[in-house]
Amino acid sequence: MLVVALVAFTLSNFVGDPISNMVGQEATLEDREALREQLGLNDPVPVQFVRFIGDAARGDFGISYRLQRPVQDLIAERLPATLELVAVSAVFALAFGIPLGIFTALYRNSWVSRFILTISLAGVSLPTFVLGILLIYVFSVTLQWMPSFGRGPTADLGWWSTGLLSFDGWRAIIMPAVTLGLYQLTLILRLVRAEMLEVLRTDYIKFARARGLKNRAINFGHALKNTLIPVITITGLNIGGLIAFSIVTETVFQWPGMGLLFIQAVQFADVPVMSAYLVLASLIFVMVNLIVDILYVVVDPRLRTERRVTQRS
Amino acid sequence: MSEQHLPNITLGRRMGEAMVRFARSDLLFSFVRQPVIVLAFIITVVFVLAATFAPLVAPHDPFDPATLNLMDAFYPPAWTEEGNESFFLGTDNQGRDILSTIIYGSRISLIVGFAAVVFSIVLGVLVGLLSGFVGGWIDAVLMRIADIQLTIPGLLIALLVDGIARSALPSGAREEIAIYVVIFAIGISAWPQYARVARSGAMSEKVKDYVASARIIGTPSWIILLRHVLPNILGPVLVLGTIGLALAITSEATLSFLGVGVPPTTPSLGTLIRIGNDFLFSGEWWITLFPAAALVALVLAVNLLGDWLRDALNPKLR
């Protein structure tokens, strides 16, 4: 995280001249100097860095160049949108990816499996934005079932605003969530399939069969648990991908979230927003990884017990 | 014979042998057996050839203002009622022939894609070889950097690099260097995986006896690396590179679609899709859908090739 903060800080201060960006071309030299002094840009670099961290920890990232509003407010407005989108996509990917993966592992040779696998290959090759456009074309332009942009009506729960409490809100979120989640879905599907096939070849599955256990017990009891353990970690690591591609999805669907904000920031070289996004994204990432690590220990008993000298038989 | 000549002869002979082995090999066998893969290969070749010989192949030159006629704008594809035969896939809002824009667009997409992949391979392999062969703290530092970078999604890195470049460079120069910036951005987001492969290759060769004896007679390390490690890692690098190419093309398209990729004067397939998107709602679907279809076809074909290559080169599956 520190590395990210360093990068963000470097961005803010050394890339481009923040002053020029902020005051425009007409400001006089004196005005610029005054602003520099006010912002503390004349202080030695380490001091600035510490201040940056301090500010960031409080959530203060300064003022957006482009929109002339505190970045903090912008984030607060947009974060729920992105988080909801990412959450729904992740749930979508897991809810369909895991069962499909299991199915294609258990029924390897059926044509349904082959069909699903081919589709999954297509899923990997389809760029997110193309998929988004396609969905919009089919469902919004032709069929007019779902809105093609925006979030739909949102309800405010304190500081958070959610779109999930209304049917229309769901209608608005389905297409973006599917677009964002499809790539993850194909990854999860392939991963689950590969893992399960590996597990089904192990000795303990063979032994379970030799003990006459029912197929259901073997596949869903023994094999599944072992399959899901690595899947959890890898999915956690892929959250980064979800966050990155939410940028694209939000652009296609004009979804008012962090990603859209970021892209606009990149287009206009709005550095405070960029650095804020970076810090936030990596924060989310680190937290998710932490959760995954904890989950991993909970699920895999091999990691739980303390090492002690095993008894001689 | 002096030492200088030896490496060249063996390299040449090796390549010759490799080609003979390839022709007789399982690789070719498994290739011909799968019609889908042959199709994918054909598609890829068609794209590459069309893109290379674009001026000869494209029916119109979409970027020569002299030939453009606004009266030609918004023609739907030739097979529809209002279509025009000389514009096979229709025209866009400025009267440009879609088929031609796709051909020229593929050119840009492929150039950027290839260049980015070559860049990441060169960078990655060099770093990896250095890291693996020399070891020590250089290795530790380089691999740490690679690890950190691997946890960040490539798209984000590319966006960041692009964003930094944008704000750091004066706006006049931006247009010209934009394409190099994009190549650099995509390339730098992908080098770690090649570095890993090169590093493990270097490390496993390093401990072999012939390396020690080569060192004793004074052969410089880079010749050792070149002659012995490189051929070993060629296979995996090729597989990664092919899949990486698909990824690079996709990344470039995404960046261009988002507006932070190649400049509009040299549009790639992604740019075309972005332009066309604006007209989707007013019913001129062909402006965006045909470039999109072309992009998907290309990426899919390259992906299939990469997948097949991986399975075919995998010793475990033979």
Add this chain to the structure above:
Amino acid sequence: MVALLKVKNLRVEIPTRRELLVPVDDVSFEIAPGEILGVVGESGAGKSLTGAAVIGLLEPPGRVGAGEIHLGNRRIDNLPYREIRKIRGREIGMIFQDPLTSLNPVYTIGRQLIETLQTHQDLTQSQAKARAIELLQEVGIPAAAERINQYPHQFSGGMRQRVVISLALANNPKLIIADEPTTALDVSVQAQIIKLLKRLAADHGAAVMLVSHDMGVIAETCDRVAVMYAGRIVEIGEVHNVVERPNHPYTQGLMAAIPRLGGKDETLAHIKGSMPRPNAIPNGCAFHPRCPHRFKPCDRDRPDLMKGQGSEAACWLLQKEKANV
């Protein structure tokens, strides 16, 4: 005594892309209740596949090409999956070589035992648990009541194999197939496991098919032994006969190759050449290219098992002597 397991002319086939492999060819033997039959041979001789065929666990594309397998008075090689599953674990128990990989690492051994018990018997959770503890005690796991809630990685190698044995024996099978049960264990532990197996088999009156490449283990443990070579049984008989007065040249070579303590200082005897792979089995007697006593019929006709001194062996030499006598 009526034999419990009767294997008649068993043939296992593996169709590959290029050819049809026959790693087990016309194998016949019987095991009586309470008897321990050893199946010995080099790696690749077909011993494990024979065991897998008996319990119906041949991995596809392997399949039973011909022959019959009878358990008690029932033919079991052609049963539908549902029936075979009921037999496995209930009437036939099987133990594999590596105790570490035989146990599912994410479940407690208690859960795995209870599951095995409840699959075949109608027991409540607490009844099954009590029985599981008894089983663990029977195989010699100390503090069974506590250790039942532990995971496989918390046991040492020998203990793990005991757990595996308890799992295989949970439902009192009449036949136990042990496929190299001691190969993955320390030498000091091997003896304990073998003793345990013998005791349990005797206590439960079960028949045992003990597959191993270790002649020493076989000699110690078994009543009868079958020697396999290139997918065929080349000699079968009571263990002391086969070990002390082997009839088949291959067995003779095996016995001669075992270094003995207190013997003269000689070079280690070994049989020239190596056992053929399933795709390159010679005509006639599979051993003839390496046999020091081969003569006219050996490369043409494949010998069946014939009566010799003490044991039966598949060797034309036996008929030659008979003819001369």
